[in-house]
Amino acid sequence: MSEKSLKTVKIIAMCITLIILIIAGRAFYIHRYFKGAVVLSSGVTEVKKLGDYSSSLKGTTNDCNIYILDSGQPGGTLLVIGGTHPEEPGATLAAHLLVENAQVEKGRLIVAIYANRSASTVSRPGDAYPQFFHIPTDWGEKKFRMGDRWANPLDSWPDPEVYVNYPSKQMLAYMDIRNLNRTWPGKSDGSLVERTCDAFIQLIKQEEVGLFIDLHEAELEYPVISTIVANQNAQEIAAMASMMLTAMEFKRPMGMEFSPPSLHGLSHREVGDHTDALSLLFEAPEPFLDRVRGITDEHLLLTGKDPFVMKAGEYGLLYEKIDENGWPIDVRIGRHISSILQVTETFSEMYPEQVVAIKNVPRYAEVIENGTGHYLHNPEEALVDRVVYE
Amino acid sequence: MATINLVIMIIYHIFSAFVAFVLIWSIIKTKNVQEAILYCIILIPFTLRVFHIK
Numbered sequence: 360m361s362e363k364s365l366k367t368v369k370i371i372a373m374c375i376t377l378i379i380l381i382i383a384g385r386a387f388y389i390h391r392y393f394k395g396a397v398v399l400s401s402g403v404t405e406v407k408k409l410g411d412y413s414s415s416l417k418g419t420t421n422d423c424n425i426y427i428l429d430s431g432q433p434g435g436t437l438l439v440i441g442g443t444h445p446e447e448p449g450a451t452l453a454a455h456l457l458v459e460n461a462q463v464e465k466g467r468l469i470v471a472i473y474a475n476r477s478a479s480t481v482s483r484p485g486d487a488y489p490q491f492f493h494i495p496t497d498w499g500e501k502k503f504r505m506g507d508r509w510a511n512p513l514d515s516w517p518d519p520e521v522y523v524n525y526p527s528k529q530m531l532a533y534m535d536i537r538n539l540n541r542t543w544p545g546k547s548d549g550s551l552v553e554r555t556c557d558a559f560i561q562l563i564k565q566e567e568v569g570l571f572i573d574l575h576e577a578e579l580e581y582p583v584i585s586t587i588v589a590n591q592n593a594q595e596i597a598a599m600a601s602m603m604l605t606a607m608e609f610k611r612p613m614g615m616e617f618s619p620p621s622l623h624g625l626s627h628r629e630v631g632d633h634t635d636a637l638s639l640l641f642e643a644p645e646p647f648l649d650r651v652r653g654i655t656d657e658h659l660l661l662t663g664k665d666p667f668v669m670k671a672g673e674y675g676l677l678y679e680k681i682d683e684n685g686w687p688i689d690v691r692i693g694r695h696i697s698s699i700l701q702v703t704e705t706f707s708e709m710y711p712e713q714v715v716a717i718k719n720v721p722r723y724a725e726v727i728e729n730g731t732g733h734y735l736h737n738p739e740e741a742l743v744d745r746v747v748y749e
Numbered sequence: 750m751a752t753i754n755l756v757i758m759i760i761y762h763i764f765s766a767f768v769a770f771v772l773i774w775s776i777i778k779t780k781n782v783q784e785a786i787l788y789c790i791i792l793i794p795f796t797l798r799v800f801h802i803k
Binding site: 360365368369372373375376379380383384387388391415513515516517548549550551554 | 750751754757758761776777780782785786789790792793796797800801802803
């Protein structure tokens with residue numbers, strides 16, 4: 360090749376590289392700095408920051424919004440966190456629905472929509488994850504950011520060779536130092552996610568939280584699914600709630616499992632052991648997360664329908680049933696919302712001095728009938744001071 | 750720990766910038782078309798890292 364031709368090819372290659380860089384860089388940048396609107400229900404009395412409870416977290420990506428719904432009436436305090444794993448949108452949206460709709464008549468409700476906000480700023484392109492998903496509402500489509508299981512390496516890096524949980528000294532996989540459900544109870548001078556857990560522990564202590572709920576979704580290949588995982592301090596509540604939900608509301612049963620005493624770093628174990636709060640974790644089925652899934656896109660994320668996961672079910676390889684109806688996001692959110700309400704009712708009956716009474720939140724059947732979007736409000740029609748951004 | 754991580758992160762970015770510079774230099778200097786295209790492809794992730802985008 361002549362000198363001139365070589366130079367021409369190099370210039371063309373550099374130009375194409377620059378175009379790819381701009382397109383890719385723009386997509387990553389838009390995803391990372393996307394701001395989703397949250398319309399506060401009239402029940403939200405204060406919006407704080409997680410960093411208000413621990414100075415080491417102030418100003419970081421994980422300094423997420425903490426929504427406080429205070430009835431002004433005596434009672435207990437319930438803390439619900441979504442977004443521990445932002446690749447589980449049913450959990451995040453259930454928390455979002457609470458903030459946009461709930462009103463509290465007794466006690467207090469505290470909600471975090473994106474507990475590990477950093478993990479919501481990164482997706483998994485190598486697994487074909489969509490960057491965003493859209494929920495149809497009565498006023499148009501609402502756009503949400505799809506996240507990952509682990510905090511963004513841009514915010515927390517490098518990872519250790521082996522992650523040693525503090526203070527249990529249990530050894531875990533290296534990337535779990537960025538996993539909010541492996542770093543409890545946290546460490547005030549630790550990594551970003553350890554500091555996040557520490558801040559939540561401080562929140563639980565300072566706000567005297569009596570009941571703590573961590574929302575999740577799981578693949579059908581995973582044995583801990585469609586269940587409430589309970590610390591031993593909350594096992595009666597979990598058992599009663601699972602029976603009530605299975606008998607009265609859900610088509611598929613809601614199980615109950617004990618938090619293993621020697622499995623450290625998980626919220627159901629450590630929150631119950633290191634604070635006075637009763638600690639529970641909810642799991643809903645999300646076929647999008649199954650390794651045997653087929654086309655990975657927004658459609659699968661929202662419908663939960665996948666022929667490959669169904670085939671795995673036919674061979675008895677799954678821990679939850681799946682048919683041609685899949686596991687739509689409305690069903691998953693409905694299960695979470697009803698579980699929160701049922702557990703709160705049971706908690707209030709067992710601890711009458713810590714009553715938490717929540718109203719104006721749709722239950723399972725209503726979410727399925729009307730769709731999740733029916734309960735999301737138009738930020739353009741809301742008062743400016745009632746709209747916050749995540 | 751946060752301070753040590755920050756120092757390592759800064760060193761990593763300086764290192765990435767150096768690799769990106771070497772790649773651009775190699776693209777200019779090479780007489781082989783395939784090598785030039787290969788260096789262009791390798792340059793993409795390093796550049797995104799230098800700008801703290803991905």
